[in-house]
Structure formats: C-alpha cells, structure tokens
Amino acid sequence: MMMIADGEADRLIKLExxxxxVGLGKSMIYRLIQEGTFPSPYKVSPGASRWSNREVIAWIDDVKDGFEGKRRKI
Incomplete structure (x- = not known):
C-alpha cells in the first residue's frame, strides 16, 4: 500500500x-482517464485494477465546485 505523510496507508478501491x-458509470470514468482528467487505476493483477482512495477523494474535491457551478448556470 502507498504511504502518506501522516503514516496512514492509502486504500486501493474497486471500480464499483x-x-x-463519483456518481459516474464505467464508460465515463474510463473516458475521463483517457482525457487525463481522472486518476488512472493501478493494475494489481492481469485482471484486476484498483484506484487510490486518496486520489479519488482529491479528484472529487477538485471538480466538485466546477460541477456545481455548471449545474447552477444552466
């Protein structure tokens, strides 16, 4: 597991x-990964990918205000 500054281990989480x-489907998540705007998964075995819990939380924090702003402008 990845270590963070305060000594806690980062969890790796499944696609589900x-x-x-994040409230998005698999296709949209993988599209955002291709665009470079969503964290890439880590391949833990040939048939299994996992995401960093901390990277997903950081992504949510980064885009939340933008998504809310777009929704309000419509």
Missing part, C-alpha cells in the same frame, strides 16, 4: 466503489 463515490 469508485462509481458509487
């Missing part, structure tokens, strides 16, 4: 948890 947290 990522989808639930």
């Amino acid at each position: 948890e990522v989808k639930r947290r």
Whole structure:
C-alpha cells in the first residue's frame, strides 16, 4: 500500500466503489482517464485494477465546485 505523510496507508478501491463515490458509470470514468482528467487505476493483477482512495477523494474535491457551478448556470 502507498504511504502518506501522516503514516496512514492509502486504500486501493474497486471500480464499483469508485462509481458509487463519483456518481459516474464505467464508460465515463474510463473516458475521463483517457482525457487525463481522472486518476488512472493501478493494475494489481492481469485482471484486476484498483484506484487510490486518496486520489479519488482529491479528484472529487477538485471538480466538485466546477460541477456545481455548471449545474447552477444552466
């Protein structure tokens, strides 16, 4: 596991948890990864990918205000 500054280990989470947290489907998540705007998964085995919990939280924090702003302008 990845270590962070305060000594806690970062959890690696499955796609299902990522989808639930960010409210996006698999296709949109992978499109954003291709565009370079969403954290890439880590390949933990040939058939398994996991995302950094901290990277997903940081992405949510970075885009939340932007998404809310777009929704309000419509």
